[in-house]
Amino acid sequence: MSDPLSADQFIAALRAEGVTVVEVGDWRNHNRNHKGAWGPVNGVVIHHTASSGTRDTVDYCYDGDEELPGPLCHGVIDKEGTVHLVGNGRTNHAGKGDAAVLDAVIQESALPRATVQNTDGNVRFYGFECINEGDGKDPWPAAQLEAIERVSAAVCRAHGWGSGSVIGHKEWSIEKIDPVGFGMDGMRKRIAKRLGSGPSPCNEPFPGSEFFRAAPRSAVIAAMGRRLVEEGCSAYLDGPGPRWTDADRQSYAKWQRKLGFSGSDADGWPGKASWDALRVPTS
Structure with missing residues (x-):
């Protein structure tokens, strides 16, 4: 229930x-x-x-x-x-x-x-x-x-x-x-x-909210950025690259709004639901 x-x-x-x-x-x-x-x-x-x-x-x-x-x-x-x-x-x-x-x-x-x-x-x-x-x-x-x-x-x-x-x-x-x-x-x-499996076994699992707030440098960030570009949610002037930047956050906020989120739910910090919907390929 x-x-x-x-x-x-x-x-x-x-x-x-x-x-x-x-x-x-x-x-x-x-x-x-x-x-x-x-x-x-x-x-x-x-x-x-x-x-x-x-x-x-x-x-x-x-x-x-x-x-x-x-x-x-x-x-x-x-x-x-x-x-x-x-x-x-x-x-x-x-x-x-x-x-x-x-x-x-x-x-x-x-x-x-x-x-x-x-x-x-x-x-x-x-x-x-x-x-x-x-x-x-x-x-x-x-x-x-x-x-x-x-x-x-x-x-x-x-x-x-x-x-x-x-x-x-x-x-x-x-x-x-x-x-x-x-x-x-x-x-x-x-x-x-x-x-019996996740939404797609070939997709990158959600790494957790704190992963992004630590401004990581990771292939996961670059893969995420490429998916955001594919979804028409780019705020990048160049890149995307492996380092989490404000351009990543702005791009991700566009993705959240595309999904229908608003307010604090569209602040650019990835959450599990929006991440799973993005289907970032395993890096």
């Missing part, structure tokens, strides 16, 4: 896991918190949503309709594996489900079959809608399945959960069939394998 991630923490976690993210409208403040609680949170629910295309699906999941106002999830995963963020907070995605299933998610134990609908899942779960007709014929491209794996692992990693915290909507509710076309047991195995 955890407090929900802030918008900054959420998007940083996704990017740290290598997820391609598109921010839609005012997603950071778009929620149903005025209708009920959001959190403590316990897991992730995967859905499919029949659609007539990415744009229409994203718009619908953002706005909803008169009977079911949006947002209808936290993110929409398209066929190319891009995740469109449409909500932050309580969203209309899980609905009522079985308290025994929630118990199993919390314990990360074997899931019982849902038989009743006595618990509000919108309080407890992050939700991702995946674009698919749900007819068993519409294909699930590899990029889309990988994105499901990555977003699930990202949220689990941020909260310290295992793959048992990820379920399909059909495992939560007796009224739902989604997702159709792939098995959740297999997806949980993929997520578990990903969680």
Whole structure:
């Protein structure tokens, strides 16, 4: 059981896991918190949503309709594996489900079959809608399945959960069939394998805040600077080089602002979430 991630923490976690993210409208403040609680949170629910295309699906999941106002999830995963963020907070995605299933998610134990609908899942779960007709014929491209794996692992990693915290909507509710076309047991195995390592075993682990404040001279600093340049966050007049300088701090502050951080969270001193999202190659 955890407090929900802030918008900054959420998007940083996704990017740290290598997820391609598109921010839609005012997603950071778009929620149903005025209708009920959001959190403590316990897991992730995967859905499919029949659609007539990415744009229409994203718009619908953002706005909803008169009977079911949006947002209808936290993110929409398209066929190319891009995740469109449409909500932050309580969203209309899980609905009522079985308290025994929630118990199993919390314990990360074997899931019982849902038989009743006595618990509000919108309080407890992050939700991702995946674009698919749900007819068993519409294909699930590899990029889309990988994105499901990555977003699930990202949220689990941020909260310290295992793959048992990820379920399909059909495992939560007796009224739902989604997702159709792939098995959740297999997806949980993929997520578990990903969680067995860091966001990328080829990336430099976060060296700690004090490392930078000591003005180090290190190949890690040069590698970081090159990544900042690649991300369009350069304040360098020359370089970057191996010695930590004010130009590094200014460049890193640009990166933090690009991730959506502000104020003291965008002061140019690296933190773990922003560092993981930068994906600095091992030096």
